[in-house]
Amino acid sequence: MYSYEYPRPALTVDCVIFGLDKHTLKILLIQRAKEPFAGSWAFPGGFVDMDETTENAAKRELEEETGIQDMFLEQLYTFSKVDRDPRGRVVSVAYYALVKMQDYKISAADDAQDARWFAVDQLPPLAFDHQDIFSVAMERLRGKLRYQPIGFELLPEKFTLSQIQDLYEAVLGKKLDKRNFRKKILSMNLLVDLQERQKGVAHRSAKLYQFDRNNYLALQEKGFVFEI
Amino acid sequence: MYSYEYPRPALTVDCVIFGLDKHTLKILLIQRAKEPFAGSWAFPGGFVDMDETTENAAKRELEEETGIQDMFLEQLYTFSKVDRDPRGRVVSVAYYALVKMQDYKISAADDAQDARWFAVDQLPPLAFDHQDIFSVAMERLRGKLRYQPIGFELLPEKFTLSQIQDLYEAVLGKKLDKRNFRKKILSMNLLVDLQERQKGVAHRSAKLYQFDRNNYLALQEKGFVFEI
Numbered sequence: 001m002y003s004y005e006y007p008r009p010a011l012t013v014d015c016v017i018f019g020l021d022k023h024t025l026k027i028l029l030i031q032r033a034k035e036p037f038a039g040s041w042a043f044p045g046g047f048v049d050m051d052e053t054t055e056n057a058a059k060r061e062l063e064e065e066t067g068i069q070d071m072f073l074e075q076l077y078t079f080s081k082v083d084r085d086p087r088g089r090v091v092s093v094a095y096y097a098l099v100k101m102q103d104y105k106i107s108a109a110d111d112a113q114d115a116r117w118f119a120v121d122q123l124p125p126l127a128f129d130h131q132d133i134f135s136v137a138m139e140r141l142r143g144k145l146r147y148q149p150i151g152f153e154l155l156p157e158k159f160t161l162s163q164i165q166d167l168y169e170a171v172l173g174k175k176l177d178k179r180n181f182r183k184k185i186l187s188m189n190l191l192v193d194l195q196e197r198q199k200g201v202a203h204r205s206a207k208l209y210q211f212d213r214n215n216y217l218a219l220q221e222k223g224f225v226f227e228i
Numbered sequence: 229m230y231s232y233e234y235p236r237p238a239l240t241v242d243c244v245i246f247g248l249d250k251h252t253l254k255i256l257l258i259q260r261a262k263e264p265f266a267g268s269w270a271f272p273g274g275f276v277d278m279d280e281t282t283e284n285a286a287k288r289e290l291e292e293e294t295g296i297q298d299m300f301l302e303q304l305y306t307f308s309k310v311d312r313d314p315r316g317r318v319v320s321v322a323y324y325a326l327v328k329m330q331d332y333k334i335s336a337a338d339d340a341q342d343a344r345w346f347a348v349d350q351l352p353p354l355a356f357d358h359q360d361i362f363s364v365a366m367e368r369l370r371g372k373l374r375y376q377p378i379g380f381e382l383l384p385e386k387f388t389l390s391q392i393q394d395l396y397e398a399v400l401g402k403k404l405d406k407r408n409f410r411k412k413i414l415s416m417n418l419l420v421d422l423q424e425r426q427k428g429v430a431h432r433s434a435k436l437y438q439f440d441r442n443n444y445l446a447l448q449e450k451g452f453v454f455e456i
Contacts (some may be wrong), residue, residue, distance in 0.1 A: 004315045007278050008236050011319060032384050050235050050317050054308040078321045080282040086337075088231045089278050091239060093306045147375060166372060195325060216402045 009080075009089040013058040014045035014130070016076060016094060016137040017068070018120075018171075019101030020154050025120045026101060027134070030065050030112035034066065036086045037127035041118075043134075045070040046111060058095040066115045067107040073097050077136050079164075084129040096137050098171075100154050121173065145171050147223045149190055151218050157192060160206040161185070185228065189215050237308075237317040240356070241274035241286040244304060244322060244365040245296070246348075247329030247400075248382050251346050253398040254329060255362070258293050258340035264314045265355035269346075271362075273320065274339060286323040294343045295335040301325050305364050312357040320356075324365050326399075328382050349401065373399050375451045377418055377444050386422060388434040389413070412454065417443050 017028040029041040042064040048057040055073060062068050073095035080091045081167040101117055108115035118124065126134065143152065151159075151167055165181050185191065198205040245256040257269040272293040276285040283301060291297050301323035308319045329345055336343035346352065354362065374376065379387075379395055393409050413419065419437040426433040 003274070004238055004318070006234070009239050009276060009278065010232055011237050011239060046307075047232070048237060051310055053310060053317065054306060075305060077303060078282060080276075082279055082281060082319070090232070091276070093281065093308070093319075117446070146451075182446065222455070225375075225451050225453055227450070 001138060007089075009091045010085075010087075011048045011054075012045055012092040012131055013048060013054050013061060013064045014043040014079075014092050014094045016043055016096040017057050017062070017066075017071070018096065018098040018137070018141060019104070019117050020098070020167065020170060021101040021117065021119075023166050023170055025119055026117040027123070028066060028068075028106065029116060029118055029124070029126075030108060031114035031116075033111050033113040039113075039125040040176075041124045041125035042130050043094075043192060044112065044115070048093075048168065054093040055095065058093075064110040065108065065112040067109065068104050071097055071099070075076070076133075076140060077134060079129060081132075088221055092133075094133050094137070096140065097178060098141060098150070098154070141171060146226050149188075149211075149219045149224075152211055152216060158196070158208040158210055160198060160208060161208060164191075188219065188224065188226075190219060235317075237319045238313075238315075239282075239356070240241075240320040241276060241282050241289060241320055242271040242307075242320050242322045242361055243286050243290045243301065244271055244324040245290070245294075245299070246324065246326040246362060246365070246369060247345050248326070248395065248398060249329040249330070249347075250344065251394050251398055253401070254345040255348055255351070256294060256296075256334065257344060257346055257352070257354075258336060260343035260355060261341040267341075269352045270342065270355035270358050271322075271328065271413045272343070278320075282321040284322065286321070286339040292338040293336065293340040297330050299325055299327070303363075304368060307357060307361060309357060309360075320361075322361050322365070324368065326378070326382070348375060355430050369399060374454050377416075377439075377447045377452075380439055380444060386436040386438050388426060388436060389433060392401055392419075392437075416447065416452065416454075419446060 019028060030042055030044050032042055034040055044062050046061040048054055058073050059070060062071060076094040076096045078093045084156060106115045150162055151206045154167060155163055160180055165176060169176055192212050194208045194210060196208045247254045247256060258272050260268050260270055272290050274289040276282055286301050287298060298434050304322040304324045306321045334343045379392055382395060383391055389410055393404060397404055414423060418440060420440050422436045422438060424436045
């Protein structure tokens with residue numbers, strides 16, 4: 001009904017950054033410095049400028065509020081419930097990423113008075129509809145795990161089967177049967193047995209693997225179903 | 229940088245409706261009645277009102293411009309290139325659906341001077357960045373076909389293996405090997421052999437199948453990879 005003229009909804013972006021901290025899946029939240037929801041925790045984000053794409057807005061806001069530079073973000077979903085922001089009509093385009101937590105140094109600034117990682121099962125109450133955004137992001141991440149290999153950027157170059165199982169368990173939020181998991185992951189021809197064992201561990205040392213880069217990329221392209 | 233105040237990008241929605249016309253995959257386009265791109269073909273869509281979600285805006289615009297009521301739409305992607313609209317900054321949330329073309333009667337109205345189905349390999353030049361939107365939609369639809377069963381709403385209740393192969397070929401835009409296709413589709417326990425044959429056909433009559441509803445729903449949930 002409206003033409004190009006006003007009124008218009010305001011447009012924001014939000015960033016759901018999943019960080020893997022060994023056995024725990026975390027997300028990065030900022031504590032809002034300003035109203036509405038001053039003092040509450042929320043995803044890093046903010047208003048889209050007139051001269052930037054939503055993706056660039058997401059990267060800019062992430063950097064302004066947390067210090068993280070130039071992260072690769074994937075578009076998640078656009079949230080548009082009419083009452084999702086007490087200031088009035090605001091539609092938000094959400095982005096997400098999964099990274100190794102230790103690779104990033106966080107420093108709150110701009111609209112954020114604090115920025116911290118929270119375990120996904122120990123989140124504080126979130127501002128706006130960010131609980132909905134979180135749910136959609138978790139679902140997408142778990143869906144991705146079922147259809148594509150993950151771990152290339154998350155695990156060390158050489159890793160044990162326990163480490164890759166920890167990764168899957170952290171994302172899925174549940175324990176997996178060790179024998180079944182190993183059988184499945186090895187049957188995918190994704191891993192190369194390095195014929196080496198861990199060094200300097202107290203317990204019985206485990207075999208080391210690395211990803212077969214070509215098969216990893218082929219599986220990423222082709223997809224599979226990892227039945228869990 | 230901006231606060232909740234102006235300036236703001238304008239916000240629109242676009243609808244990519246895929247229609248299956250026997251052996252051909254088509255999309256529904258409208259011919260624009262107004263500038264910009266008056267006379268050009270584009271996806272049905274328009275500006276989001278202040279009191280509706282983007283999903284409801286998409287349904288409303290689809291009905292206003294093509295007469296199609298209350299279609300189930302899935303969110304596709306949000307397009308935000310800075311120069312995508314000559315009027316100024318416009319961000320568009322795209323939705324999509326796959327339907328049986330014959331189920332819908334199309335009648336152009338409102339901002340559309342005409343509305344028609346076009347075969348996906350015979351599209352006219354599209355307005356705005358709608359060629360980009362089309363590409364993303366095709367990719368999503370083909371991806372879906374690889375991971376989920378389709379056809380429940382598209383095929384007649386009883387159908388032949390040729391009919392389901394036609395559906396896959398129409399979406400994929402290529403011929404599939406008949407023997408391989410049959411082997412794969414039958415191995416999924418998705419189809420029930422009705423122990424019946426087509427009636428009233430001139431050539432040798434083919435066996436009839438229907439979907440196993442429970443297995444269909446389970447596969448939809450669980451996913452699979454249909455290697456093509």
